[in-house]
Amino acid sequence: MQNEKVALFIIFGGSGDLARRKLYPSLFRLYQKGYLKDHFAVVGTARRPWTNEYYHNIIKESLADLKPDDAQATAFADHFYYQSHDVTNTEHYVVLRDLAAKLDQKYQLNGNRIYYMAMSPRFFGVIVGHLKSEQILTDAGFNRLIIEKPFGHDFQSAKELNSEIRTSFSEDQIYRIDHYLGKEMVQNISAIRFGNNIIESLWNNRYIDNIQITLSESLGVEERAGYYETAGAMRDMVQNHISQIATLLAMEPPVSFSAEDIRNEKIKVLRSLHIDTIEEAKRNFVRGQYGAATIDGQQLDNYRDADQVATDSNTETFVAGKMEFENFRWSGVPFFVRTGKRLAQKATRVDIVFKQVPQNIFKAASDNDELAPNVLTIYIEPTEGFGLRANAKQIGQGYATRPVDLDFRHSARATANSPEAYERLLLDALNGDSTNFTHWDELAQTWRFADVIEQAWAQEPAADFPNYVSGSMGPKAADELLARDGAKWVFDPARPEIEN
Numbered sequence: 001m002q003n004e005k006v007a008l009f010i011i012f013g014g015s016g017d018l019a020r021r022k023l024y025p026s027l028f029r030l031y032q033k034g035y036l037k038d039h040f041a042v043v044g045t046a047r048r049p050w051t052n053e054y055y056h057n058i059i060k061e062s063l064a065d066l067k068p069d070d071a072q073a074t075a076f077a078d079h080f081y082y083q084s085h086d087v088t089n090t091e092h093y094v095v096l097r098d099l100a101a102k103l104d105q106k107y108q109l110n111g112n113r114i115y116y117m118a119m120s121p122r123f124f125g126v127i128v129g130h131l132k133s134e135q136i137l138t139d140a141g142f143n144r145l146i147i148e149k150p151f152g153h154d155f156q157s158a159k160e161l162n163s164e165i166r167t168s169f170s171e172d173q174i175y176r177i178d179h180y181l182g183k184e185m186v187q188n189i190s191a192i193r194f195g196n197n198i199i200e201s202l203w204n205n206r207y208i209d210n211i212q213i214t215l216s217e218s219l220g221v222e223e224r225a226g227y228y229e230t231a232g233a234m235r236d237m238v239q240n241h242i243s244q245i246a247t248l249l250a251m252e253p254p255v256s257f258s259a260e261d262i263r264n265e266k267i268k269v270l271r272s273l274h275i276d277t278i279e280e281a282k283r284n285f286v287r288g289q290y291g292a293a294t295i296d297g298q299q300l301d302n303y304r305d306a307d308q309v310a311t312d313s314n315t316e317t318f319v320a321g322k323m324e325f326e327n328f329r330w331s332g333v334p335f336f337v338r339t340g341k342r343l344a345q346k347a348t349r350v351d352i353v354f355k356q357v358p359q360n361i362f363k364a365a366s367d368n369d370e371l372a373p374n375v376l377t378i379y380i381e382p383t384e385g386f387g388l389r390a391n392a393k394q395i396g397q398g399y400a401t402r403p404v405d406l407d408f409r410h411s412a413r414a415t416a417n418s419p420e421a422y423e424r425l426l427l428d429a430l431n432g433d434s435t436n437f438t439h440w441d442e443l444a445q446t447w448r449f450a451d452v453i454e455q456a457w458a459q460e461p462a463a464d465f466p467n468y469v470s471g472s473m474g475p476k477a478a479d480e481l482l483a484r485d486g487a488k489w490v491f492d493p494a495r496p497e498i499e500n
């Protein structure tokens, strides 16, 4: 049996999409595993006037995919309490305080509280202010605040939001969610690097030519268009998830795998992240917006035709660009990043392209002038694993070489049993482990980086939108970007796979 955790969760936005799709099922998995047992309770707050009974049904419905047994689902849902709550109404916090105190007694929660902000960021300030002024924060036990993305719209707004939150919570009580950091293979980047001498010894600018991070989605904006229209791919993906992956790839080995040591290294390497000038940003980043296509008989519309999107929208649904870390290890090694919607395939992966051997001695004997570069690929989604592309001799006469792929993928069964990102992150927060959350210093630096690119783009509307067709891998400019540095994208679904 697992070590039981003791806490009261107060979820702001308890009727929302995130709570139902991610939080309740994740809490239930922790319950099934015994991390949550007798000493926990959840208060869900939202505006609607629901009864506890109705709320319990919502909780049980949200567990449907997990196919729980009825008695267990009911016992779990019994720990949930609903409070109709307008976040701007001080009176409601008084009611919440009394309910929290009652539940604390009933379940013997020792004053441990986790506050989860599962609603629009514009309310975070007013909520945390009331948590303090209405004395919902406890003196005994821990008080931890979990905050969802987006954390700000740019550096200035993120800073203001952070100052608001810091009036009630100290940095070590704040858990800023980046759910990519909860994914198995993202966490595995460190294991691959620091657990394998043959990899870590080559992990620098002497052996690595370039690093490519691709986070491609096959879907369009769907029902998130209203939010997306105000954000775009840069804010939605690059400033947070992609920057975090780049940081884990680039950081120095930490002294230990503790939250503090890892954070220190992440913050340190981010200080070396080159912040472009406006002119550099225009050269180093390209943007795109998807256009209509017919794929497998299905008619896909333009981004500009989606509901809640302006017909002349300038919002990018694709970004490709170059990040650079200016330090001893990485000087001269571009980190090419790419993300977008309606791309050819849904995939998250990192390709590390190694430099060529000093000379191709097989040239005369082979049809190929060029040896293929060695590539280490870390697959994050949809399959998890890693692969190494190496050159081998072709069987037969002569010395022709050809690339072969050494590939390791976790079995579908192992992947299915791996905890969901949100389950991991909730357990981390219960344990007070902030390794997989984003520190303010990291966020501040990635916003400074993203801001310049946004400013560069704001200076000139994109004249060629839409500039890539749905189902492709983005605009041609994304390929040209790499070609300028003598590189090309390793991951290209249109190119045939190498046959082993």
Ligand code: NAD
Binding pocket: 012, 013, 014, 015, 016, 017, 018, 019, 045, 046, 047, 048, 085, 086, 087, 088, 117, 118, 119, 120, 121, 148, 149, 150
């Ligand atoms: P949602 O619109 O589905 O839910 C919002 C919740 O806030 C509802 O429960 C609503 O009742 C409540 N609410 C709104 N105004 C209120 C008020 N004045 N007083 C009290 N309650 C109020 O939103 P969501 O998709 O669940 O997203 C919540 C947060 O999580 C957002 O910050 C979003 O950016 C972030 N997020 C969501 C997802 C996701 O998959 N849904 C993913 C990443 C981040």
